[in-house]
Amino acid sequence: GAGVSQSPSNKVTEKGKDVELRCDPISGHTALYWYRQSLGQGLEFLIYFQGNSAPDKSGLPSDRFSAERTGGSVSTLTIQRTQQEDSAVYLCASSLVLAGDQQFFGPGTRLTVL
Amino acid sequence: SQQGEEDPQALSIQEGENATMNCSYKTSINNLQWYRQNSGRGLVHLILIRSNEREKHSGRLRVTLDTSKKSSSLLITASRAADTASYFCATVRTDSWGKLQFGAGTQVVVTP
Numbered sequence: 443g444a445g446v447s448q449s450p451s452n453k454v455t456e457k458g459k460d461v462e463l464r465c466d467p468i469s470g471h472t473a474l475y476w477y478r479q480s481l482g483q484g485l486e487f488l489i490y491f492q493g494n495s496a497p498d499k500s501g502l503p504s505d506r507f508s509a510e511r512t513g514g515s516v517s518t519l520t521i522q523r524t525q526q527e528d529s530a531v532y533l534c535a536s537s538l539v540l541a542g543d544q545q546f547f548g549p550g551t552r553l554t555v556l
Numbered sequence: 557s558q559q560g561e562e563d564p565q566a567l568s569i570q571e572g573e574n575a576t577m578n579c580s581y582k583t584s585i586n587n588l589q590w591y592r593q594n595s596g597r598g599l600v601h602l603i604l605i606r607s608n609e610r611e612k613h614s615g616r617l618r619v620t621l622d623t624s625k626k627s628s629s630l631l632i633t634a635s636r637a638a639d640t641a642s643y644f645c646a647t648v649r650t651d652s653w654g655k656l657q658f659g660a661g662t663q664v665v666v667t668p
Contacts, residue, residue: 487655490655540653548595
């Protein structure tokens, strides 16, 4: 079946604007994860969902970042009032259950904040 | 913060040679996983080793885990140009189920 998809693949925005990044997990996967990869910080965990709830939001860098998941499927990561340090590749992953097993990653969204 | 540290940071070898990279971590883990990334985009899962396992094989990959030293190694045998990629170890900690904590990665270049 289809893998994890993310949109857009690239996003260029101006400082101060809001952006929304979308993730479509593999059908039937109950767990969904967001990570961020940047040159200075490597791969960082942001947030995960079990179904529609997010038990662990500890990785969100600031209150400008939020995420939601509806219907146990699609998730949206929203960054408000973007800053240049938000520039990174945002990766989404999903797994069948939240069991610490392998995660299937999407191709990522490259965000550039000018 | 990153859980793991990997060495070397970069590795350049010729086709047919073996490539070995190491990963160290700091806390108690449930399992350790290795992922490959091409061209800075999506990661592909390679292999998972659980905390009660010491060695695991998958094709040309061999992973070892030493929980007493909190370290793991990934060996790629008979490397190919297509193995050129960045390799990351990631741990699932016993106190934070589900999320992966990644090392800094090893960039491997295999020349024909």
